[in-house]
Amino acid sequence: MGATSSQLGSWKGESRSLLSPNPAMSHKASTYSSTCSHEPFTHRAPCEEAAGGSSVTCPTCQGSGEIPRELEKQLVALIPYGDQRLKPRHTKLFVFLTVLTCLVTSTFVVFFLFPRSVAVQPVGLNSSTVAFDKADIHLNMTNVLNISNRNYYPITVTQLAIEVLHLSLVVGQASKRLLLPVGPLASEQVLYTVTSRLGDENTFKICTWLKIKVHHVLLHIQGTLTCSYLSHSEELVFQNYEYVDCRGNSSGAPVLAPLPP
Numbered sequence: 324m325g326a327t328s329s330q331l332g333s334w335k336g337e338s339r340s341l342l343s344p345n346p347a348m349s350h351k352a353s354t355y356s357s358t359c360s361h362e363p364f365t366h367r368a369p370c371e372e373a374a375g376g377s378s379v380t381c382p383t384c385q386g387s388g389e390i391p392r393e394l395e396k397q398l399v400a401l402i403p404y405g406d407q408r409l410k411p412r413h414t415k416l417f418v419f420l421t422v423l424t425c426l427v428t429s430t431f432v433v434f435f436l437f438p439r440s441v442a443v444q445p446v447g448l449n450s451s452t453v454a455f456d457k458a459d460i461h462l463n464m465t466n467v468l469n470i471s472n473r474n475y476y477p478i479t480v481t482q483l484a485i486e487v488l489h490l491s492l493v494v495g496q497a498s499k500r501l502l503l504p505v506g507p508l509a510s511e512q513v514l515y516t517v518t519s520r521l522g523d524e525n526t527f528k529i530c531t532w533l534k535i536k537v538h539h540v541l542l543h544i545q546g547t548l549t550c551s552y553l554s555h556s557e558e559l560v561f562q563n564y565e566y567v568d569c570r571g572n573s574s575g576a577p578v579l580a581p582l583p584p
Contacts, residue, residue: 414486422582435475436553440506442471443548445563449514452572453530460521460569462495468513468561472505478552479504480513487519488543489526495519505550517544521569530569538570 377392390398402409446467454461464487472478480503487495497517505511521527523542530538545562 341376359393438555439473441478441550441557441559442469442473443559443561444469444471445544445561446512447563448565448567450572451567453569455531458522458524458527460527462519462521462567462569463516464519464565464567465514465516465543466494466563466565468515468546468548469510470503470505470513470548470550471510472507474552475507476552477504477506478550480511480548480550481556482549483515485515485517485544485546487517488545489519489521489540490523494521508512526569538568539566540566540569542567564570 424471446469447468449465451465452463468483470480480501483497483499483501485495485497485499486493495517497515499515501513502511503511519542521530529535530540542565543562544565545560547558548561550557550559
C-alpha cells in the first residue's frame with residue numbers, strides 16, 4: 324500500500340512538472356515572438372536562424388522585431404493599402420494653392436510688363452527767328468515735343484529726326500541724338516530746332532511786303548522718334564501743322580501737355 328502511494332505521488336509530480344511552464348522555455352518563446360515578425364514577407368527565415376545569428380531591426384515591425392542580417396536585402400516589406408503613408412493629406416489643397424499662385428504671378432507679370440503705347444504730341448512753336456537774303460527766307464524754329472510714357476517701366480528716347488515741308492517741298496531737316504529717360508507713367512518735353520530755307524517767290528513776297536499786315540506761312544512738320552525699352556526699340560511717327568510769322572522774330576513759353584488718359 325505504501326509502494327502504491329509512493330508511485331502515485333511520483334506520477335503526480337511528473338505530471339505537475341510536465342504541465343508547469345519552464346522558465347527557460349518561456350523566455351525562448353518570448354524571444355521567438357519578438358524576433359519573428361508577423362508582417363508578410365516574400366521569404367520567411369526560420370526562427371532558429373533569427374534567434375541564433377546576427378540580426379537587424381525589422382523595418383515593418385516599427386522596432387518590435389528583428390530579421391537575420393544575411394537576409395536583409397532579400398526580404399521585401401509589404402505596406403497595406405490602407406496605410407496612411409500612402410494617402411498624403413491636403414494634396415488637393417496644395418495643388419490648388421500652387422496653381423493659384425502661378426496664375427496670380429503670371430497675371431501680374433503680364434499686366435505690368437505688357438507693352439503699352441508711347442504717346443508723342445507736338446506742343447507747338449517755342450521761338451523763331453527770320454533772316455532774308457535776295458531771294459530766300461531763312462527761318463529757324465524751336466519747337467516743343469511732349470513724350471508720355473504709359474508703361475509701368477521706364478523708357479529711353481534715343482533719337483529724333485525732323486522734316487519741315489512747305490508746299491509739299493522739304494525746306495528743312497534736323498536729326499538729334501538723345502539719351503532722355505522717361506519714367507513709368509511720366510511725361511517729358513523735348514525741344515528741337517530746325518533751320519528752314521523758303522525759296523518760293525510768292526512766299527518771299529508775302530513775308531517781305533510791308534503793305535500786308537499778316538505774314539504767316541503754313542509749315543508741315545513731320546518726324547520720327549526712336550525709343551527703347553525692355554531691350555526693344557520702337558519708332559514713333561508724328562506730324563503737325565504750324566503757322567509761323569515769317570516777318571519778324573517771335574517767342575513763347577513752352578507748354579507742357581497733360582498726360583493722355
